[in-house]
Amino acid sequence: MGPSGSEYRRVPPIAVSSSSTLVNHTGSWKYIRPLFQDRVAPCNAGCPVGIDIEGYMNLLREGRVAEARDLLLRENPMPGVTGRVCHHPCEVSCNRESFDRAVAVHAVERMLGDLAMPEVPLPAPPARNQRVAIVGSGPAGLACAYHLAGLGYRVTVFEAATQPGGMLRLAIPEYRLPEAVLDREIERIRARGVEIICCVNVGDDLPWWSVRANYDAVFLAPGAHRDRALEVEGEQSRGVEPGLKFLEDVKRGNRPNLGRQVIVVGGGNTAIDCARTAVRMGADCLVLYRRTRAEMPAIPDEVEEAEREGVKFEFLAAPVAFESKRGRLKAVECVRMRLGPPDASGRRRPIPVDSDHFTLPADTVLTAVGEVTDLAAVPQDLERQDSALRVGAWGETSGVRVFAGGDVTDETRSVAHALGAGKRAAIGIDRYLRQAAGEPVEPDGLARLRYGGSGNVSITRWRGDDPIQRASPTNDVVRFEDLNPSHFQRAARRDDRRLHSETARSGFTEVNLGLTRDGALEEARRCFNCAVCNGCELCLIFCPDVAIARGTDGNRFDIALDYCKGCGVCAAECPRGGITMTRAGL
Amino acid sequence: MSQLMIADRVPREELMTSGHVACPGCAAPIAMRMVLKALGPKTIVVMPASCWSIIAGPWPQSSLKVPLYHAAFETGAATASGVRAALDMQGDTETTVLVWAGDGGTFDIGLQALSGAAERNENILYCCYDNEAYMNTGIQRSSATPWGAATSTTPAVQPQSTHKKDILAILAAHRIPYAATATVAHPVDLLEKVTKARAIRGTRFLHILAPCPPGWKFEDDETIELARMAVRAGVFPLVEVEHGEHWRFTAEGAREPVGPYLRKQGRFRHLGEEQVRQIQAEVDRRWNAMRRRVESSESDEDGSLAEGG
Amino acid sequence: MVGNHAVSWGASLSRAEVISAYPITPQTQVVEQLSEMCADGRLNARFIKVESEHSAMAACIGASAAGARAFTATSSQGLALMHELLHWASLGRLPIVMADINRALAPGWNIWTDQNDTLAQRDTGWIQLYCETNQEVLDTTIQAFKLAEAVDLPVMLVLDAFYLSHTAEPVDIPDPEMVDVYLPRREPRYRLDVNEPRAFGALVRPDSYMEMRWHQQSAMDRARAEFEHIDREWENLFCRRYGAVESYRTEGADLLLVTSGTITSTARFVIDRRRARGEAVGLVKMKMFRPFPADTLRTLLSGVERVAVLDRNLSPGRSGIFAEEIRAALYDVDPEERPALYGYVVGLGGRDVTPGTIDDIIDRTRGAAAPTREDVWVGLNL
Structure with a gap:
């Protein structure tokens, strides 16, 4: 039986618990606290x-x-x-x-x-009345059109060729990028309401003044379609062809006669595309590159595939003359190169070894040492810088309401950079038009929009509608x-x-x-998910104080600051650097 | 899977509460929490004196949501034997009786009672969370303190002069059905071992390495890292042994030198290169002995398989 | 039936659920017979054969905390080894019952009876009941559980080595069904229960520890009255009663002996013989030592001229322990009524206390002008 409950008074006969330790607010011990803080991967x-x-x-x-x-x-x-x-x-x-x-x-x-x-595209804001003209339907132009349409603008793309896509359509071989894939992507862009008008050469078929007058903004993305000249003796010979032209020719369905031995001059993606295309046309192909494999700008995977397909490489060699006989190319005279100190690109500069010349037989030479912009195709009043249009951070040119991006500027020549430039200009145009309409615009928000401050911009950051918490x-x-x-x-x-x-x-x-x-x-699933919480719960399981719980109110986790002692185990063990220890808020 | 997605492996139920008064970064509550998650609410804890006597909260508090009996220092296994017997008499064979003891209560003062219970093969799960000294009373050495460590009774000028007792081998020599090592840094391994142990009848022993920031003298946030390094350095191999005979490594991987592990801890700060080499030699010796046990278990199994065939 | 078997029978009839013990002479027969009873199914209990008395008590503590009726038996060194846990059991308010076969402490080794082992545990918070006969041993074992569970305190029942433990006497074994009526299943107020999880025995700060000790003391105080009640209930069912303190032929006596344990039986014989000669002597038997039955003793001893206390024990540096405690109890008796108290230390280490010894004590008491400052050692042969 024992004593009745009332006899216990304040203290019971034995030390039996009647509460949890939750009454102890051990959080008061800490001088530093964890903060779930997503960073940038x-x-x-x-x-x-x-x-x-x-x-x-x-x-x-x-x-x-x-x-x-x-x-x-x-x-x-x-x-x-x-x-x-x-x-x-x-x-x-x-x-x-x-x-x-x-x-x-x-x-x-x-x-x-x-x-x-x-089925439901990116939700668009209420349609805006302004119209934007885009010249060129390569990746820069299409990206700009896509993002502007997503922001509610009425966008018209003018393309000089018969089909949209720019270089993607004209030059990248089918075995790398099937046209059906490109068509599908462009279809997706059209589905946003982008109007694409082909076979229009702006500045020619359609005067610049008309475009600039009828649209609230113009984005120029005509690309760079001219092969850079080798500046080598005999370059005009029959059998010495610009690589880009060759690729375009093949994509149009032509099968130019290459002969048996083809030499491609260059080390970029166009060179490799030329070589692999030549191989597919039955030729033996040798790529001549003046630096070594390590300096090749071409995508390494493409180089390896070219090798697997039988393309040969001659590194540290450059053509100095083309020899023809009876109007037909017979051979290429080359000079051996060696690598000197680094140049402006950071790569070691090739230096000819004058004493070392050799000759390679060739039926066709394809030159692929880069493409240059045809600045005659853009309005003459826009300021240039070297061989490109001068643009600002948002793609703005010296001309009012005129923006530009892609290969026409001094942007790195890649599909990705072109897509990025198109997006940046879309934001630039949106920003400009809003400003013009008297809407408040952040004066210098570019760094905030760039991933990590120096990556490319995020349209989601610009729109401020990140679906990810x-x-x-x-x-x-x-x-x-x-x-x-x-x-x-x-x-x-x-x-x-x-x-x-x-x-x-x-x-x-x-x-x-x-x-x-x-x-x-x-x-x-191999992704580390750097920088962001992926809910792995290691913080929760390792917390000595049971102070981290699955979240409420949309948070992945809640930290019970009343109990967290600030030991920092969660931050140390977070696999992805998603927890910061801070004094803030204490 | 290239990432440890522990979320799917750890039971949700929390059987431990916040507000306990363990030091910041203490591994002991982490160990308890994981073990209880694996055992579930049908668990009775018998707790001889240890840091956890404080972590569990002063009267009238408890930081556990399962019954807890604070027992005299040397009586963990014996008190648990009594609890087990009472439950059996009540027809409750499902509830796990868990002894939760520190290294002092296990390696030293509680060893007799533990040996007795193990010899009787009492149906209890005995967990020793090992922080390698008497931490609750202020970091005095125990027989779990590693050679060379400075404690408040083995000061740096005359540090611990004996090697850590091989408690797992002692328990294995009792031929209990299950004994294993685990750490707080290997939660899945720990959970799997507790889950396995839970399903076994008889005496089960789990030796959990629980680094102690103030006792070992490292930063509060390095607790898990220290346990991980101990395993990687081979100082604390993750193993299990069934019936005292079948030894098995539960974590493979290349061994790393012991130096970085020692250098992270203030209790080893006074050691010179020669002493670090001595420790490395001892770790190697123990590791090789363990490897031989594992290999001989494997060959035994092969042999018995062949005989059976 | 020997006394040890009376203990076993008592524990068995009490339906002890968990028994944990370690062998020590002269207790071994207790655990041997209980082992047999458990093995052959006569007793449905878990017997934990531990590796020490310390663990025996620890196991009883665990079992009792988990709600079981727990029993153990020991002696001498074994009891001394348990010391820490005797406090634990009492402050944990666990109704464990333990039989101790009184045996002298070493060194030199001595397996024979005296009370120093149990009296050394006087302050551990255990109720102590000393027995005179094997029937009393059996009955007290059962009563002990009832008392322990009534006041949530552990009970130690005590019997003399060999004089009871190994000596056969006729013992009536009570009807088990009636024992069940007397001692129903234990219903603990608290136990380790997964459905009602609680922590037991956590750190208690100075602001509350004293209150818990007060509760312990208050339970001890209640145990006196509770024992009277339990004893009477036993009598109603089994027609036997012992009393915390028994007075034997005290009417009109000018000299009373105070004894405990088997010396009491010898003393009864001497008293009977002296009464037959017309001498006004009587006997007070102390069964209960803790809680100390001070009020009863005051009532019984007040007004008597001389009281002789026989102590088969010693608090070195002071005196016999019973004598000392009785002296203290009589302190607030009116000096006119307060008896002269003569303390005698006898029978240590199993030395025989014969009728002659007791006659000698009575004669010395009668012949003394006043009590000596120190207790008198009887039969000392230096």
């Missing part, structure tokens, strides 16, 4: 398009494939294209490269890009040293599926087949 910062790669990788990890695609399409109108032909600098900056190998971002992007179009985001980039790699396991990078080289060289069927959907989803 290096892939985002490294992407010239300005894609939220980390964002879609995280959605894919959760199996939210359609949302991942939509997030990607916010920033990049052509993921099917870039997934195939971009040189993917995102993978160079990928933190996983310091661990085992970078995530195959391109393959994941390609898979998403090849998915069916979203971010915790106290900052714009600094997470480095490998900020991660806790203990929580990652090594996993092999998935290689793209490819046609066998024998099959590949016999036709123009697409060679790189990317990853299967499942393969791409698996590859996406």
